[in-house]
Amino acid sequence: MNKETSTLRSLANIIIRAVDSMERAYAHAALPLPSLDKPFNPEDPAEALAQNPQVVAASKNLVAACAQMSATVWNPRRTMLNNALAYQISSCLHAVSDFNVVEVLREAGENGLSVKDIGAAVGVDPGLIERILRLLATHHIFREVSPGVFANNRISSTLDKGKPSNVLFANRETRFAGSSGIAAFVEVLAEMGGKSANYLAESLRTPGLLPFNLAYNTTEPMFEWMERPESIYHVNRFAVAMEGTAAMEQEDAIFRGFDWGALPCESVIVDVGGGSGHVSLTIVKKYPHLRVVNQDFSSPIETSRVHWKENFPEHLDRQMVEFQVHDFFNPQPVKNAAVFLLRHIMHDWPDDQAVLILKNLREAAQQETQLVVIEKVVPFASAGTPADLKMAQIRGAKEPVAETPLLPNWGAAVADIYLYDLTMHALLGGIERTSQGFYELFTKAGWKLVEIHQTPGTQLSHIVGVPA
Template sequence: MASIIDLSTRIATNTTLLNTYLTEHNLPFPSFDISAPIDLLPPSTTPPEILSARQQIINDTSALHNLLLGPREHIMSTYQPISMISPKAITQFRLVHSFPVGSETSFSALAAHAGISQKHLTKLIRHGIVAHNLFAEPKPGVIVHSAATKLLAENEGIHNWVEYATHEHWIASYHAVEAMRQYPGSGEPNNSGFSLANQTDKSMFGFYSTPGNEKRLERFAKVMRFITRRPELGPELAVDAFDWKGLPEGGKVVDVGGSHGLVSIELSKNFSQLEFVVQDLDESVVRGAESKMPEEVKDRVKFMVHDFFTEQPVKGADVYFLRAVLHNWSDEYAVRILRNLIPGLKRGSKIVVNDVVLADVGTYKDKSAELWARVSDLTQVVLQNSGDREIGDYIKLFEAADERLKYKEAKPMPGSTRLWIIVAEWEGTDS
């Protein structure tokens, strides 16, 4: 680990570089003031060396902070069980929508809006200000929006995400260790922290589909759509991720579990020689996506209701594409998904998996990248009793599905810090 002098020197060097860039380009400086931009440095318009300097500052300031705390203070300051209580209250009571951005309010007005005591409301808001930059108190008793609450008020996707994280994910995480103890070695999706938290014998997807949970399902669906629209997960990144041009004229791609078909629609716009079939279990999703299909690709992108735990009905396609599907399922279920594709495969058919890949320990470019990977992995455990995988794990899945399904390659998806492309090819006879 770098010394505190090394860290502070590097922080100073990179901060100077960043400061110079912001100054020369007349860009706003970091702030949580209401006028601050949502993103300090948009990746699409910022030089890579500046983005790298920013990330190094984040990594080094975190490392310096922890070193100067020391083990005892680090533990005592990090593990705060009440850290999520203020954002939970702020989103549950929709406090960011209770007064206009640019105006001010009072603790009493917020308490009346929430329907709780002013004493408790004051404690919640002041915790939110100090811990999360949620709201600001420029004068005692006067509350205004910060850049963070302005974003929550104006961006439904962000608000849904925070509400989901504090209402659903937080409680499920609490029960995850209990589920591991209660169901050791289980690969069943209903043996999860989520299932225990909700006192159900159903999986997360099964529970959300139960009558009475329509609002929770709608919120979850909105959160998933919001996440998939992040730049590093954008459907446009799939265009350069695989040799789609190498597929024959009239080649067929089956987008298994493809939801609204965003990737297939994007690919169809770029590869006019290909036809696409988007499959999803939820008929309402399929019909909704069909109704919003861009006119220019309607004849080449078709939708189909299909359960990927049943035999694949589309035979002889060139590619069966699974984006963010397998990480939702334990090995037992992932193998079943792959085996159900086999009846549709012809010799040379490829299974293209577009999913998270865990790197070997010690090979991540920085600690923040590894932390994201570990958080992503545990998220799947908490919600579905599943998890992300290393390359070797994917190879084992292909081998377990059928020895004629041969692993070919794996590579990071260009432009994404999250997803990879993993390819297997069917070397058996036509099914």
């Protein structure tokens, strides 16, 4: 038996074991595996089971092995061209979300709707909408019920904004309000991220300008560009999109790493750049003995006041939460923090600016203050350990490694980490960091990296530091 045949058989065995594991988990719970052909229902117990760490681990092996097997056996030239054309998928996702196709199909029901009726409902040429939907259905997004008739499936329905289609068409500016944020997130990634990413090569030849600058013909950083009056739609969509990042995680994922319950009574959590404060709100709902200071710019802070009043008014009534307008590039005003919490903040910034943010926190920290950074930690695509032996002394820093012959990082099953990384670069000059990258960042800012909680069932890690 030659090596490649042996590799295929090994991959097939991984697939079989992963399927067995998933089937056992669903059989034990007396639940069916969620159907690809049915709309996604976050309240379905079967969907909750899909987030169980055991099922996630099996799914991860399954996805990695299937993708590696496909890459091994398929024509490499066709594989290369398919990857080069993959931008068409994101552009079609943006189009169907922008024109509320998912909501129109939701109203049509499981039997679907003809492209003629879809086109009439959304104001798009039926022939073109058919081509868009067929491309997506070929990638298991939507399903073609019969020739020229399409319906939602488990994947497409995640774009549902939860409103009647006529309401969405009547007021495009507010169509994301009250949604899960997934559609807004997809549109930001597909439109702004996609348009910017097309300028990656050109930006490498243009020092000082990011792909975003070239795509939008501006020298302003993205966040400054979004402050323009004409960018208000982008601002509102972006705000909801950031809430959508939380919808990607189970609510209890925040409790699978750092031990918030161990903090003493009335300890202060400073939610730095916290937006609506939905993460710190989740924490103190479980541990109401903790105080929160939510910090951000004025517009997100006003949104935060409303969010807390609607979702946890008791904490406001007890004066256990404070809303503070603050720019984290300025000195930190809170001097009694037990924890500085930064979720999805560091990846927005290159190292020099990220160090400045952390230095401001370090200068305000007490000796017992802890820094909790919640981010993705980028795994290496090769086996082995970083050259810096100091990393070996940090609890949780050792990366899990997939079984052979899978790529050590699980390949396609974690590909979104690397996609996010280059999207952050294209838009902001930001970076998703390796564990070594966080170690160096903390050290430059006066913090000591002491532990990395690689939280089960989620890609986000809790990276913990203390004053050096």
